[in-house]
Amino acid sequence: MAEHFDAIVVGAGPSGNAAAYTMAKAGLSVLQIDRGEYPGSKNVQGAILYADALERVIPDFREDAPLERHVVEQRMWFLDETSHTGAHYRSDDFNEAKPNRYTILRAPFDKWFSSKVREAGAILICETTVTELVKDARGRVIGVLTDREGGAIYADIVVLGEGVNGLIGQRAGLRPELKPAHVALAVKETHFLPEETVRERFNLQGEEDGVVIEVFGGVSSGMVGTGFLYTNRESISIGVGCLISDFAETRIPPYELLDRFKAHPSVAPLLKGSEMKEYVAHLIPEGGYNAIPRLTGDGWAIIGDAGQFVNAVHREGSNLAMTTGRLVGETVVQLKAEGKPCTDANLKLYRDKLAGSFVMKDLKKYRKVPALLEKNKHLLTAYPNAMSQALQSMLRVDGASKREKEGQALAALKKNRGSWAGVATDMFKLARAWR
Amino acid sequence: MHIVVCIKQVPDSAQIRVHPVTNTIMRQGVPTIINPYDLFALEEAMRLRDEFGGRVTVLCMGPPMAEDALRRALGLGADQAVLITDRRFAGSDTLATSFALATALETLGKEHPIDIVFTGKQTIDGDTAQVGPGIACRLELNQLTYVAAIDSLDKAKGEIVARRRAEGGVQVLKSKLPCLITMLEGANTLRRGSVQDMLRAARAKVTVWSAEDAGVGDLLKCGLRGSPTVVKKVFAPQPREEPAEMVAVEGKTPAQIGDAILDLVFARQPKLEAELTA
Numbered sequence: 001m002a003e004h005f006d007a008i009v010v011g012a013g014p015s016g017n018a019a020a021y022t023m024a025k026a027g028l029s030v031l032q033i034d035r036g037e038y039p040g041s042k043n044v045q046g047a048i049l050y051a052d053a054l055e056r057v058i059p060d061f062r063e064d065a066p067l068e069r070h071v072v073e074q075r076m077w078f079l080d081e082t083s084h085t086g087a088h089y090r091s092d093d094f095n096e097a098k099p100n101r102y103t104i105l106r107a108p109f110d111k112w113f114s115s116k117v118r119e120a121g122a123i124l125i126c127e128t129t130v131t132e133l134v135k136d137a138r139g140r141v142i143g144v145l146t147d148r149e150g151g152a153i154y155a156d157i158v159v160l161g162e163g164v165n166g167l168i169g170q171r172a173g174l175r176p177e178l179k180p181a182h183v184a185l186a187v188k189e190t191h192f193l194p195e196e197t198v199r200e201r202f203n204l205q206g207e208e209d210g211v212v213i214e215v216f217g218g219v220s221s222g223m224v225g226t227g228f229l230y231t232n233r234e235s236i237s238i239g240v241g242c243l244i245s246d247f248a249e250t251r252i253p254p255y256e257l258l259d260r261f262k263a264h265p266s267v268a269p270l271l272k273g274s275e276m277k278e279y280v281a282h283l284i285p286e287g288g289y290n291a292i293p294r295l296t297g298d299g300w301a302i303i304g305d306a307g308q309f310v311n312a313v314h315r316e317g318s319n320l321a322m323t324t325g326r327l328v329g330e331t332v333v334q335l336k337a338e339g340k341p342c343t344d345a346n347l348k349l350y351r352d353k354l355a356g357s358f359v360m361k362d363l364k365k366y367r368k369v370p371a372l373l374e375k376n377k378h379l380l381t382a383y384p385n386a387m388s389q390a391l392q393s394m395l396r397v398d399g400a401s402k403r404e405k406e407g408q409a410l411a412a413l414k415k416n417r418g419s420w421a422g423v424a425t426d427m428f429k430l431a432r433a434w435r
Numbered sequence: 436m437h438i439v440v441c442i443k444q445v446p447d448s449a450q451i452r453v454h455p456v457t458n459t460i461m462r463q464g465v466p467t468i469i470n471p472y473d474l475f476a477l478e479e480a481m482r483l484r485d486e487f488g489g490r491v492t493v494l495c496m497g498p499p500m501a502e503d504a505l506r507r508a509l510g511l512g513a514d515q516a517v518l519i520t521d522r523r524f525a526g527s528d529t530l531a532t533s534f535a536l537a538t539a540l541e542t543l544g545k546e547h548p549i550d551i552v553f554t555g556k557q558t559i560d561g562d563t564a565q566v567g568p569g570i571a572c573r574l575e576l577n578q579l580t581y582v583a584a585i586d587s588l589d590k591a592k593g594e595i596v597a598r599r600r601a602e603g604g605v606q607v608l609k610s611k612l613p614c615l616i617t618m619l620e621g622a623n624t625l626r627r628g629s630v631q632d633m634l635r636a637a638r639a640k641v642t643v644w645s646a647e648d649a650g651v652g653d654l655l656k657c658g659l660r661g662s663p664t665v666v667k668k669v670f671a672p673q674p675r676e677e678p679a680e681m682v683a684v685e686g687k688t689p690a691q692i693g694d695a696i697l698d699l700v701f702a703r704q705p706k707l708e709a710e711l712t713a
Contacts, residue, residue, distance in 0.1 A: 003634060031634075038466060038503075107466075125510070125633040150630035277452060 005031045007332055008144055008155040009122075010130050010168060012039035015304025015321035016161030017113045018057045022329025024122035028336060031153065032122050033146065035129040040110025042163075044282035045318055046188065046228055046237060048212065049102045049109070053319035057326050058116055062098065066108040068232040069210025070099030073202075077266070078384035079218040079227075084266040085387045095206060103210050103230045103237070105190070133158060133172045133300065140343075141172075141299035157299055157342035159328055161321070164283045164305040174300065175293035175307075180248060181374055182287030182308070184225060186241030187254045189262075191274035195234045201270055202231055214315060215240075217384030219261050221252055224373045224380065227261050228315070229270065235277060236270065238262065241284060243374070254281065286312040289367035295354070296347035301328045309359060313366045320359050327353040368433040378417065379426060386416040436489030436590065437547040438480040440513070441536055441570070442473040444497050444504035445560040453671040469504045472555025474511075476618040478625045479585060480553045481512050487590050489550075490514040492543060496524060496535055502641045509636035510628045516639065517543065521646040526659030529561070533569025534656045535649065540574060542650035551595070552615040556581055564617070571615035579608055580617045 009020040012034035020032045036042040048071070054061050073090035094100065118124055134143040134152045143154035160169050164183065169175045198204070202211040215227035225242025240258050247254060262271060285291065285308040292308050295301060303309070304321035311320060331350040332342060340346050354360050373379060390409030393400075400408075417423045446465045454461050469477075480491045492515045493508040495501050505516035519539050527535065540552060552571075557564035564580075571578035579597050586596040586607065593612040598605050600619055628636070646654060655661060680699060684692050701708035 003630075041466070123634065123637045125630075125637055127510075127627075128630070128633060146630055148627055148630045148633065150632075153630060153634075 002151065003031075003153045005029045005123075005153070005155040006336060007031070007157050007159060008033065008153060009159045009161060010144070011161035011163055011166070011304070011306075012036070012110070012114055012117075012124065012126075013043050013161060013163060013304060013321065014113070014318045015306075015309075015325035016159070017110075017117050018053075018322040018325030019159050019161060019303055019329040020122040020124075020325075021057055021113075021117045021120050022326050023332055024117065024120035026329075026333040027121075028333065030122040031155065032117065032124045033128050033130055033144070034124065034126050036126060038111070038126055039114035039124060040106060041126075043106050043110050044186075044188070044280045045104075045106050046186075046230055046239060046315070047104050047106050047109075047318070048230065048315070049104045050316065050319035051098065051100050051102065053322040053326075055098075057322055065112050066104070067208075068103040068105060069204075069208050070094065071101040071103065071212050072204070072206075072209045073211045075211065075213040077213055077215045077217075078387060079215055079264060079266070080381075080385045080388045081218060082265055083388045083392065084215075084264075085384065085391060095209070101212075103212070103232050105232060105235075105237075130162070130168050133168060133174075139298065141297065144168075156336075157301065157332055159301050159303060159325075159332075160306050161303045161325060162306050164285045166306045169293070169302060169306060174297060175302065178283075178285070179287065179291070180245035181243055182285060182291045182370070183244045184241040184284040184286045184312070185244050185247055185254055185281065186239055186284055187258050187279075187281045188237060188239030189258065189276050189280075190232070190278040191236045191238065191271055192234060192277045193236060193271075193274045197273070198231050198234060198236065204231070208233075215261070217381060219257075219264075220246075220380060221250065221257060221260070222377055222381050223247065223250055223252070224377060226315070229267065236274065238267070238271065243286065244283075245374075246377075284312070284317065285310050286370060288312065288370045289360075289363040290370070292363070295351055297344045299342055301331075301342075301347055301350055303328050309363070311362050311366065313369055314362070316362075320363075323357060323359050324354065327357065365435075366433070372429055372433045376426065376429065379430070382416040383413075383426075386413040389416070436484065436487050436550045437492065437544075438484060438489065438551045438553065439492045439494055439540060439543060439549050440473065440477045440480045440508070440553040441566070442477065442493050442495050442504060442508060442555075443470045443558050443560075444468070444495065444501040445470045445558055448559050467500070467503065469507055470555050470558045470560075472557060472559070472618060472620055474555075474625050475620055475622045476553035476555050476616070477508055477511060477513065478623045479616075479618055480551070481626070482623065483551070483585070483588060484514075487588060490547070492517060494519070494536065494539060494543065496520070496527075496532060496539070499643075502643070505641045506636050506639065509639050509641075510633045512626060512628050512632050515642070517642045517644060519644045519646075519649045521649075521651075521657075523646055523654055523658050526662060527657065528662035528664035529563050529565040529569060530663060531657050531661035533566045533573060534661060535646075535651055536566065537570045537573035538651045539644065539649040540570065542644075542648075548613075550593075550612045552576065552613070554615070554617045556617045556619050567615060567617040574615070577610040577614040578617070579610055579614060581619050582616050583619045583622050585616075 006028035007030050009016045009032045020030050024030045072094040075088045077084040077086045129147045130144045132145040133141045136142050143152045210231045213229040219227035220242050223242035223246035227240040230237040303324040309320040310317040328350050389412035393408040444467050447468045452461045484491050491513045493513045494517050496519045554567035581600045582597045584598045588595045596609045
């Protein structure tokens with residue numbers, strides 16, 4: 001007899017786990033299918049864990065989740081070839097009982113998250129790829145086919161948390177093929193360093209204190225992208241990501257970009273003496289609000305990266321993924337309780353929950369940013385360079401008067417942007433996109 | 436037929452890292468796998484089951500997390516899984532391990548008499564190839580080690596014919612059942628379980644036995660106390676100090692290249708040069 005579940009969740013990443021957990025915890029029969037060798041084996045992230053999103057799924061996660069360090073200091077760096085201009089924010093307030101942000105390593109974290117999902121009662125099968133959605137005569141999704149023998153598995157709803165490059169939704173025509181300008185390729189390395197070295201190098205007092213550095217400007221060599229450096233307990237995660245369309249245009253190999261970043265005079269001393277433990281690459285959907293596909297239909301819903309739920313401006317993704325997973329889970333639980341089928345009309349509840357959450361509000365706020373950056377790439381290099389040159393001339397004491405220095409700084413700004421009109425236009429566009 | 440396959444959960448040796456400071460193996464975060472040789476044993480057992488009927492039980496001794504390995508075996512198509520796990524088994528060497536496994540096999544056999552015990556030829560973490568023969572010895576079973584293929588099985592007569600890789604050739608051996616077989620790599624191709632196998636495995640309850648459940652009475656033969664082997668030191672091999680050297684070959688004749696290489700060799704091994712030219 002064919003198997004039937006209340007819900008099938010495709011993917012064991014943050015969104016799929018949050019969805020499966022929420023539904024299983026409420027007593028629904030849930031089957032989760034992942035193509036990786038073990039849950040999370042295909043998952044890649046920087047990685048920062050935003051506690052709030054996970055707390056709303058598993059309130060006491062801090063008790064046993066494998067966390068590396070909580071973030072007490074955030075640095076924002078603008079790079080040019082030889083310098084960085086930075087803003088640092090460090091606060092002892094971040095040393096709270098329930099810290100807000102953590103660095104994590106995804107391999108142990110995902111293993112933990114998945115164990116929670118199974119404890120909640122969901123059934124997980126790995127090394128199994130969903131190849132096709134099964135539809136009834138009226139076009140409603142009623143189950144899935146996999147790459148294993150044994151036919152279809154049925155469910156009242158199929159939740160697609162299949163990730164950025166998920167092909168099931170594309171193949172079924174539920175979402176369009178990804179556009180190169182909507183996807184970033186990020187490469188990351190994990191470098192081992194002894195715990196004491198990490199703490200000394202980043203001036204960390206508490207054993208679990210951590211630093212996050214987000215890097216803009218020259219790190220992306222003129223492409224739309226950013227870099228990052230996160231402190232783990234006894235390693236450092238360092239990476240850089242840019243739009244695929246830009247990589248294609250500039251022909252810069254991603255690993256070369258990362259090598260340049262690692263060799264930067266501001267970065268190299270932080271990595272000195274480390275041993276590279278891991279090298280990974282992953283795609284990040286960065287199309288923003290305008291790239292979000294249709295999210296629900298009869299018998300299906302999309303969550304996480306598969307729905308382009310990434311706030312590229314604020315480097316947030318996994319929290320959006322967990323939130324969309326939780327919201328779809330809550331929706332299905334509610335529909336079940338009311339005895340309603342998971343039709344597109346009833347799943348409007350999920351879309352409404354999303355619209356009312358920070359997920360949609362934030363993505364909507366920044367909806368113009370992807371296009372703005374794509375069309376105005378100079379923003380990412382002209383201003384960091386101008387800032388660096390201005391600061392250098394102000395700080396260098398060489399007999400020139402301060403008024404002359406100010407003149408040099410303004411000249412640097414004009415030179416980097418080309419004209420004052422250009423600067424004014426940029427400011428206007430930026431303000432409008434940020435509004 | 437009742438076939439039991441002994442499997443071991445081992446760290447994925449391709450992903451093992453040595454701690455740069457303490458020089459110990461970093462187990463944390465290293466994915467675990469079923470010992471690859473054991474998978475050939477499992478597949479062979481399932482083939483025999485599919486042809487002659489009966490059931491395949493997978494048996495594993497290890498920490499509680501070894502349940503993952505057993506569940507994986509169920510997903511591949513095994514019928515039943517038993518984990519023997521007990522703090523008192525910790526630190527077992529091959530002698531103590533084969534004692535515990537042999538005892539558990541006896542206990543299993545009381546329920547359903549066992550016709551064949553399979554193991555892999557060795558594990559990839561210990562590389563001793565001793566546990567299989569150790570079990571056979573204790574249970575007084577014929578042991579067919581390093582088996583590359585099973586030629587035939589006569590259920591009525593209770594006989595099996597297997598091909599064994601031996602030094603300098605292949606031995607074709609006939610044995611009475613029950614017997615113990617250790618399988619070589621590449622003997623077969625591992626199947627993928629069906630969706631139903633995977634669902635059954637995900638839902639299955641792995642039987643977990645303590646020392647008492649497994650029927651182990653003499654605890655002095657278990658764990659650290661029952662293990663005469665002592666690991667004195669663990670260290671990572673040092674990389675070779677002398678780096679490889681390149682010999683430029685462009686535009687040279689083979690004879691010139693040969694001379695260039697010989698010059699390099701002799702420069703480092705003057706004794707060799709003296710002997711060869713003497």
